[in-house]
Amino acid sequence: MRAMEDRFWWPLDLSAAQETAMEDFRCELVASGARLDHAAASAADDALCQAMASHLEGILERDSLPHLGHVVNGWGDAKSGGRRVLDAMELFVQRDGAGRPFILQCDPEGEFHPWQSLAYSVMAGVAPGRRIPPGDLTLEGLAANCRSIQTKEGRELGHLLYALPQLPAALRDPRPFSMDGELLDLAGLVERGIEAHYFGSFMVCRKFHLTEGLCAVAALVPQMAAHRDEAQGFLDGQLDMLLVLGLVLREARAVIEGKQDRTALLGFREALALGEEFENHCYYAGHLFELAALCAALGYRVEPAHWSAMAFIAGELNELIPGLLPASVFDECFLHFGHYRRGLTLLLEIDRAGPAALGPAQLSRFTVDFDALPRRDWRSSRRDLPGAGVYRLAPAQGSTRPGFAAAVGEYARLAPAGLSARGKGHHFRRMSPPSWPRSVHYELLDYGGEMGAEIHLESEDARSLASDVQALVPRVRASFPGRRVEWDGGWSKGRGRLRVLFEAATPPEEVAAGMRRLMDATLSNLDQRAGALLLSQRGDGLGS
Numbered sequence: 001m002r003a004m005e006d007r008f009w010w011p012l013d014l015s016a017a018q019e020t021a022m023e024d025f026r027c028e029l030v031a032s033g034a035r036l037d038h039a040a041a042s043a044a045d046d047a048l049c050q051a052m053a054s055h056l057e058g059i060l061e062r063d064s065l066p067h068l069g070h071v072v073n074g075w076g077d078a079k080s081g082g083r084r085v086l087d088a089m090e091l092f093v094q095r096d097g098a099g100r101p102f103i104l105q106c107d108p109e110g111e112f113h114p115w116q117s118l119a120y121s122v123m124a125g126v127a128p129g130r131r132i133p134p135g136d137l138t139l140e141g142l143a144a145n146c147r148s149i150q151t152k153e154g155r156e157l158g159h160l161l162y163a164l165p166q167l168p169a170a171l172r173d174p175r176p177f178s179m180d181g182e183l184l185d186l187a188g189l190v191e192r193g194i195e196a197h198y199f200g201s202f203m204v205c206r207k208f209h210l211t212e213g214l215c216a217v218a219a220l221v222p223q224m225a226a227h228r229d230e231a232q233g234f235l236d237g238q239l240d241m242l243l244v245l246g247l248v249l250r251e252a253r254a255v256i257e258g259k260q261d262r263t264a265l266l267g268f269r270e271a272l273a274l275g276e277e278f279e280n281h282c283y284y285a286g287h288l289f290e291l292a293a294l295c296a297a298l299g300y301r302v303e304p305a306h307w308s309a310m311a312f313i314a315g316e317l318n319e320l321i322p323g324l325l326p327a328s329v330f331d332e333c334f335l336h337f338g339h340y341r342r343g344l345t346l347l348l349e350i351d352r353a354g355p356a357a358l359g360p361a362q363l364s365r366f367t368v369d370f371d372a373l374p375r376r377d378w379r380s381s382r383r384d385l386p387g388a389g390v391y392r393l394a395p396a397q398g399s400t401r402p403g404f405a406a407a408v409g410e411y412a413r414l415a416p417a418g419l420s421a422r423g424k425g426h427h428f429r430r431m432s433p434p435s436w437p438r439s440v441h442y443e444l445l446d447y448g449g450e451m452g453a454e455i456h457l458e459s460e461d462a463r464s465l466a467s468d469v470q471a472l473v474p475r476v477r478a479s480f481p482g483r484r485v486e487w488d489g490g491w492s493k494g495r496g497r498l499r500v501l502f503e504a505a506t507p508p509e510e511v512a513a514g515m516r517r518l519m520d521a522t523l524s525n526l527d528q529r530a531g532a533l534l535l536s537q538r539g540d541g542l543g544s
Contacts, residue, residue, distance in 0.1 A: 008233030012244065012271050022243045029308035036311045036351050041344055044318040047325050048341045050378035053370050055331045056080055063423035065092040065110055069117030074338020076124045076367025086121060090132050091438060094459060101137050102145040109439050109458050113204060114149045119159035122166045125364030143170035152180045154196030155204045161193055161213025165220035190217055190224055197234055208287040211238050212294060219298040235295055239302060242288050242309040244272055249316040252390045278324050278391040283336035285313050289343025296355035310347055323386040326379040329396045398426045403504055404446035410512035436530040440465060444515055451502045453515040455522065457495040461533060466496045468529050472522050473498060479521045
């Protein structure tokens, strides 16, 4: 049995009995030589593609780059409606004073996690030179300018460290990165990442992506090769968690079949902080499959027990997915299922040709052409869902309040050309002329007790418009006698917003008409300045 003190890095606190069970399971897996069931994997893969086909349009309409990035993670640079999913990335691109394109990091107007969509694009086999229309902007050209990371947390660096070595133009760029104002070169970023791997919290995807990033940078950047053994040590500890996850699924099956009580199952779930939600089991498995496959392709060691554990875990989950997926709130949990599909398809590629063959062509093979996908009814009428009582499905996280939904519907009838509502959020919709920066927009916002018709400034460049918007307050008040009209200077890190507030019981048509009235009172005053801001961001051209 492997002694706990022999591990380079290990994040779990198991009891002695659990450690023994894990090591026994390791021996069983090596002896069994479990292999991936391709037929079951293909059936699960098809179910996940059918589910996304039904929800893709609505997910993309949410107007969220993290959501777009997770579509790419799970289904590739997919084709739908004659366009590729990554074409929509241009909506989130901003320009600095020199006209260089970038995406805000750790910001609602861009990525919440630095470089997330860039990393998922690389993992999907998207070429570094992939053009983002309508200009001649490329993926690697965009990445070269995403150097301001608005956080001090090293645990956030996994996506960046994974993608950067695989985007040549970004890697060659000599400019330093800024982590919340502190300038760091690549070596400094790696040091931050290693420190966070030892001492940081698990808030960002259990450090799976951080391990991935450290492994990639140590394997692909010669100056970082000294960290390779350390990266292998982190990887070994992460992949041992496959054994614990496998025990969770084995114990769950035993409980379902009535062979034993829940004691062991609950203990292993508690060790992984996993809970009962089926989606979380897929999320955990998918991340670990991705990690193992991508690092094996970089030349790292993955033990036979870990490959067998992945085959065992996939077998258990693939049996459950076709029955449970239709009952899930898929459009809220597609991130979980997307990570699982990406991990599963990577295992299929490795099973066919080995990890050394996992190049861009193999990485991109999982990409879905939804225009050509034969559609079938993937929703089940079964009431005896598999795993009932042992797994539960995640509940819906929220719903649009009927009064707000009605106001949005009324606004759709009144919307001026070019100012239709964007997004599918439960509590907000944005409207912005195409000649304005994305971060300057009108917004309908539901507070529950009130609704707002508002003008938002949500980037550092947009801060320059604050005085212009604030100066419109008297004009807007005159257009809304009896309504509360205010300038909120604390909004979006002090950039500001103008708000017209309506009680929740206000008739929807009055709220919608109020938004139209706000536009009529302010659009002509802001159009020239906001348009000039967009042009200044773009500089003299759209090149990479």
